[in-house]
Amino acid sequence: MNDDTSRPVNRGRRKLLAGLGALGAGTLLSGCDDSFSRNQTVRDALGSVEKLTRNAQRLVASHQSLAQEFDRSEIAPVFRANGTTNPQEPEYLRMVENGFADWQLRVDGLVNRPLNLSLAQLRELPSRTQITRHDCVEGWSCIGEWSGVVLGDLLDQAEPHDNARFVVFHCADHTYGRSDLYYESLDMIESYHPQTILAYDLNGEALPVANGAPIRLRAERQLGYKHAKYVMRVEVVDSFRNIQGGKGGYWEDRGYEWWAGI
């Protein structure tokens, strides 16, 4: 689901080989061989810099620093869609058919007042419009104009508990037909960032199915795979432990960084 995905190949085989990885990988250059990259110790060591990167970036970027906003003239003719672009789940197809009239966004988890909001109700809330650049983990970028409800406003309505640490976005699609539903998460700082919105409009029109209708997340200081499409439920949690692979996102469960600031 997401505008930003690339699929690692041979996942099954990789799993099988993961344990064998360390063999013969004594020197640096044997890193050229995939078995070295499959070794869990190596992966943990390499992955440890993610935290360093996050801390360093949080140090230089204030909580409020805004992603660049562009001029209307810079909007791309077509906003590139990636990942899931046409979900085939029967429930989703029914919602598309009736224009998401009975779609409801649920906000729950560690909150005092769980919310259920229809698309019409969401559109009545104060909105924010921003023309921003979408940066995909693959390397491409695309500029579009997004309108939606500021996530922080929704969270304020729901009143998160003091122990709330993350906001999880549960989606409607099975990426590449796999059994797991797409999901993503942000911490409270990115969730309350002024440009973090649940967008229902793209370039002044209702969000197309290819780009995540009826709503998608925009987290403008993060790479595209964080920008969950087809969002059905927003859950406030204190840990990812019991959610799917436990890493906080569909691609995170598949080896990508949870901190997608770079």
Place this chain on the structure above:
Amino acid sequence: MTSSANTSTENEPTPGSPSPEGGNTRLIKRHSSGTRAWHWINLAALIILLMSGLQIFNAHPTLYWGDQSLSENTVLAIGARRTAEGEAQGYLQISDYRFDTTGVLGWSRQGDDYRQRGFPAWATLPSSQWLAMGRNWHFFAAWIFGTSLVVYLLYSLVRRNRRRQIFPRSHQWRQIKQTFIDHARFRFHHVSDYNVIQKLTYIGVLFGLLPMLVLSGLAMSPTMDAAWPWLPEMFGGRQSARTIHFIGAVAIVLFVVIHVGLVVATGLFNNLRSMVTGTYRINVSDEANQRDE
């Protein structure tokens, strides 16, 4: 070897000894332990950065100019297509020119069969298409490369004898023409100081190319761009920064090719020893000539 490199001070001559060619030579300490450590750490980091960088590039093997990836702003693309005869063909496209690169770029061997991929499996880390792991390698090595670069640049500016090693002295500027002529004729002098071409090259690489690679890399980060809006702007947009990052990597490869070529041409053993143990053999008469001028 009459004196140990570690006990002599930098650039201090040790007692002369005849060279195999007959001329008088002596051993000096050329590189400090800091320089030597930085050199080899850097080499390892750059190999990882280059190969994992090509892995990342392969996820979208097209470069653009500007803020975003519009096809009309394409600078370079690597891809594959079917020829009229139905054969798969890899190509490299730069501006309007297309080159057939089958087997290397665009269409190359991975394991037992051929695949569409930007750079070939032997050039990427990991070798199969695996963006997540490529990123892990890249950022791991980037932290080592970036922090050691900052430390080394500061060290180079603060230490007086490092400054003298890096920045050309006034007499060297006066000899610049002769130095170029000597280089063109492959006449190399084995002296303690770097010549002006070496110095200008190292200044350009240390203070130009390498920092530019770090900055253009950071300019691709959406968080950094929010923190420092001038960063993508100074490169002409995020996609321009990505293109410049790639060009910088190519420039480093070219630098390394020339660097290694000159290391071999001017005495592989002597040069390697100076970067491993610090000890370098200079030619006494060359050195005397240089001092006189």
